[in-house]
Amino acid sequence: MTTLPSAITNNVQGRAVYLEAVHPGGAVTQVLIMPEGLTSAHAIAPLSMYRRRLTVMQPRKTWRHIGSSVSSARAQELNSDNAEIASSMLTFLTPMFDGFVTNGWTIRKEPVFVEVTADDLEDSRQGKTPYKVFGRVWKARKFLGFPKEFIVTEA
Secondary structure, eight states, X not given: OOOOOXXXXXXXXXXXXXXXXXXXXXXXXXXXEEOOEEOTTSOEEOOEEEEEEEOSSOOOOXXXXXXXXXXXXXXXXTTOOHHHHHHHHHGXXXXXXXXXXXXXXXXXXXXXXXXXXXXXXXXXXXXXXXHHHHHHHHHHHHHHTOOSSSXXXXX
């Protein structure tokens, strides 16, 4: 059995972006965008997104996983330029962000960027929730002064 060099399993393979969108009615949508990259199993994990919408009535929900159907390698085979590659990879995010703008959602504070390892990308490739990445996000949220609770009710 071959073992992977620690450079592949432990090194940072990219950065994930986390953001919280808040609706005036009190709902919060949490979004984590995972980068495309090489996993610990030497496979390519596509760009993907995890999201969930929390409300006062449903304060705990599971994360939904959505992956890009276009990889950068496939787009390069089609001789696309970098702007076209990025645009085609990100098209699955467009409806959600359009809905945020149309329905009056606002981004809470600022986006949070966290490091992603090859093991994290392997979880994403398999459609599993990358809990280690979320652990880094929760630490960063606390450090950046986000509210302790995701759903902030007016007193």
